[in-house]
Amino acid sequence: MEAVLAGAISEALTRLGVDADPSRIGLERPARADHGDWSTNAALVHAKGAVMAPRDLALRLAAELDGTGLPHLERTEVAGPGFVNFHLAPSWLHEVLGAVLRLGAGSYARHDAGAGQTVNLEFVSANPTGPLHAGGGRWGAFGDSLARLFRRCGYETHTEYYVNDRGTQMELFGRSLAARLDDRPVPDDGYHGEYVAEWATELASELSAGASSGADDLTAALEALGGSAYAASWGRDRALRDVSEALEAMNVGFDHWQSENKLVASGAMDNAIAGLRQGGWTYTEDGAEWLRTSDFGDDKDRVLYRSDGEPTYFVPDIAYHDAKFDLRRLRALQRRGAIGDTRRHDPDNETVDLVIDVLGADHHGYVPRIAAAMQMLGHPAESYEAIVGQNVTLMRDGQVIELSKRTGTMVEVRELIDAVGPDVARFAFLLQSIDSRQTIDIDLLSAQAAENPVFYVQYAHARIASVARRAESTGVEPVPPAGTDLGPLVGEREVALLRALEVLPSVVETALRERAPHKVTTWVRDLAAAFHGFYHDCPILHSDNPPEVRDARLCLTEGTRIGLAIGLDLLGVDAPEAM
């Protein structure tokens, strides 16, 4: 419909002798229903070139369009400073509903914008030194929903979690665990959380179970295995199990967990650094080796190898990001079953087209240097993208809870999920833009869990399922056959619901383009609201209803179910048959 209108507008302008510039013509769905179904600013934009008052041009344009016999067009109108509004007959929405029913949840609102393109999406990547902080849930929900949007738009999509299992933090974590194990004080700059003590107890029982002959000296048993280094690696696995389980509970999964240790062991660092040196991007100063990141907009150059010869954390990060561009690496992971099914892809293309990091605001300073390094290694500037989101503030009892490694205070995602359930938690994270700081008051969220908007949406879905069950029990086909006359759907609430359903494809498209899954949340609430209104005012299975009205409404109900199912799936939230 949009394409038909856009073409007609351009042609009409040309017939009026105006030099039409299609790129500047805006065609949009007005916010207010009484402004019609579509609206164009074409007259406003072209008035100057046509040397006419905007309204005069609008009037002539409207008259011209009225004469062309466009399908479904009831009338045009000129409004405001010179908008031309198109009022369409409900029949155009009936065609939309027909398409929704024909395509179903699998195919409606799908785009092939990303066909043949591969995207790699990294998110969460919290250090494996403890359970996942509740704030981390935001990145999980966001990243996972964004991945779902990419998939729906035809991208071959890989999701990754980078495991920083190497370096100072891991050592400290290992030493903290070891210290707890023999009741020594935890190092000052170590990990003081309650969980460290609990995990040390677990480690202790594993050690004593594993020790052959009642070795009750745990310290000796640990030393035999490698001391705090063993504790660190054991703790890493323990933490990752905890993190993945918590994310799984929120319906968040990853195709691949990349260990930094294994990456380094593979020689990836040497390869990447060789590439940088070859390109002449490095130099030595004060005994350290530097990278010319300021050539690409970074504030200053960055150290790769310290004067003592040790690589900074930056080196493995470069190697990792470089590796993420390598499709052969992803294929190899796939063969090992680390990654799920793949979609069609150009077999000659060996490069991932888009590598995305989802980061918290506290890491934004790191973006320019990694972007610089990727360009030095030959990856086009637009192929690396960092999405920087604002962090979450957690509250309890009206008090802000500061995340502190020293004192060990934290709120775990698990705790949040246990308190309110996965759907409320996930919906809450996806309720607002990633650009705005989010405050989650765990008590407030628990207390108001029953009023959470997620239930409003899920209730709409459950109601529809209930209608279907009732239809079945009275011998009525819950989904009338294709070709059912949708003509009876002309009431205000029916049209409002049809309109809400119609915009889903463009919502999906903009949500992906703007990396804004919360747009799906907003839409799904709108659709649910339109459905509840329809349901309240328009009886479906009531015996007074003529069969043709009943069947048309059943079609609309099923179409709504499809829309809700798509939206909730994109959000990773359950679409229940009953509540």
Add this chain to the structure above:
RNA sequence: GCGCUUGUAGCUCAAUUGGACAGAGCAUCUGACUACGGAUCAGAAGGUUCGGGGUUCGAAUCCCUGCAAGCGCGCCA
């Protein structure tokens, strides 16, 4: 001090990226089924879009400036 992000109803947030009278949900007040699930629906009230300039047919949105908040600014990770 410099940089990034943000500032919208009492609270939490939207606003088709420059469009028409800035919209929802909570909270407050008032109403609605002898019909398919009342976790619903309808209505009222609530605004100088942080302040001040500017750009144009048109600004919450873009530019300048001031204020406020969060984050970042190491041969730490």
